[in-house]
Amino acid sequence: MSNRVVQGRMVTPERLAELIEGERPMEADGIEDADRACPECGGDVLAVSYMPTVTELITGYKCQDCDWSDADR
Numbered sequence: 614m615s616n617r618v619v620q621g622r623m624v625t626p627e628r629l630a631e632l633i634e635g636e637r638p639m640e641a642d643g644i645e646d647a648d649r650a651c652p653e654c655g656g657d658v659l660a661v662s663y664m665p666t667v668t669e670l671i672t673g674y675k676c677q678d679c680d681w682s683d684a685d686r
């Protein structure tokens with residue numbers, strides 16, 4: 614199962630990447646638990662790998678409890 618609850622809503626990997634990136638990715642892998650805590654609220658952070666374009670593969674991070682997100686690029 615790869616859908617997870619973020620800010621009270623069930624999200625797919627594609628939707629999670631969209632929340633981080635601001636637009637829907639071409640492709641997204643499964644959601645994983647990131648080994649870090651949210652710098653804003655200390656909540657659990659999820660990680661998802663996605664391709665915003667055919668040539669980019671990014672790991673994005675999103676807090677499960679607040680609006681904080683980040684991306685490695």
Ligand SMILES: [Zn+2]
Nearest residue numbers: 651654676679
């Ligand atoms: Zn947070």
